[in-house]
Amino acid sequence: MSFLLKARSEPNQSRSPSSEELQEKIVHVRELLGSLIAEMPAFLSDTTIRRFLRARNWSTEQATKSLKETVKWRRQYRPEKICWEDIAEKDYEGRRAYIADYLDAKGRCVLVSKPAIKAKVSGKEQIKYLVYILEILAMNSADEQEEHVTCLLDCKGWAISNTPLSITRESINIVQNYYPGMIAVAILSNTPRIFESFWKVKFVYTNNPESQKIVFEMFDMDKLETAFGGRNELTVDIESYAERMKRADLVRGASSMGRDINLVKL
Template sequence: MSFLLKNSTSEPNQPSSPSPDELQDKTIQVRELLGSLTDEMPAFLSDTTIRRFLRARHWSTQQATKALKETVKWRRQYRPERICWDDIAEKEWEARRAYIADYLDNTGRRVLISKPAIKAKVSGKEQIKYFVYILESLAMNSADEQEDVTWLLDFRGWAISSTPLSTTRESIHIVQNYYPGMMAVAILSNTPRIFESFWKIAKQFLDAKLNEKVKFLYTNKLESHNMLSEMFDMDKLETAFGGRNTHSFDFDNYADRMRTGDLARGASSLQTDINMVPEHH
């Protein structure tokens, strides 16, 4: 069970983690390869971001640089740094569908909660915009380049109509390509039988590294309950995941936290029209 608590280790046949001095050298090399881009996006292209991309690309400076250049191109178009809490449509409803918890897991990782069974009231474009906003908040308000997010998804009551495949595919693409190395584990809880056919298609969009981080748990099974007890303070974990936290979602408190986070990362509400990222084939 402890595999969910351990920090990520090198995959078989993959380069081992570099020493601190080697990592610093690789970070400098990537900066040199990026050239003037580091002046264009200094907040994004921090050492923390570069090291996260290096880790996600198996410590290859060439692959990390390529991925960062692709991400810079996407950020020029999408401008995620400009998305603020007050730009989000149907804020109160969307926040109940996905939110950053106000507690950490037992290893100090931040916790992202998603409830895909709650059907969205906004378009796929707006759902993606809110998802990017959450990822940007997690990435830019972190000084840690480690995989420091535990993602909990509650699928109880889920139906195929709840989550369009196109939105799922785009979300996976964004996580893997533009925010790599953030997710330590994604726990899919209480998936109904009908989810199996959906997952057979959706998992084809996952790369091998992210696929290994996806775990299926069922709160009515003792093994799953024990695993969650090892990972979380059960008094803080929501009842939807087998915890003892019965408090209802405090929207006003969450809104205040997100606005504070916006200020910390220097975001400002411009009400900019965000274009949907082109579909990937």
């Protein structure tokens, strides 16, 4: 098993600001964003600004630059409008990537991805589903002071024909640029070393007891999938998963039902 662990202590990493300093930074970013705040008030919340600040080493200038680039992307992509019913081959894609129904030991959401399973949809639709999942995970970050997602990737049997490198690059670009500050740790099982060229984090390849210790400390082994060293041999229940996603859509205001209601009101 191989592990991809996010480096926590970089030499030039700034200390976390105090609550008062952080609020000052958020206010400053809001001032720098100007009229964009009124254009996307739901997205440009204090929570989002705090997340971008954290991901950009608490630099108000860098966070503002990233937020402006993200606003430009969101204008075109409209990720907040995507709902479960919009996902092509959703029952199949939901088995390739899904938000687990359990948390890790630190209470973080768990995103499971199985890139070795060949997709039935186009690269465009695969990216759409990724963005949909990221929107739901971002919605769950309201009260989080740190990165709140643990990512698990089962790469056993992976080949370029399963998930082309171009899609891998675009996926990582979206995560790093438009949804920064969410992923705390990524654990990759059976990983080709070519993956190292895509991630700006530290890879640790191990086949010793220390690797199992890491997993044991992070997860309930009865819930963790066997692909990652756990004891759970069950596959995702797609019907239950679909219901969870639909409920999340209602909370986000992105469900087809919500859109129909809005149309009636207009």
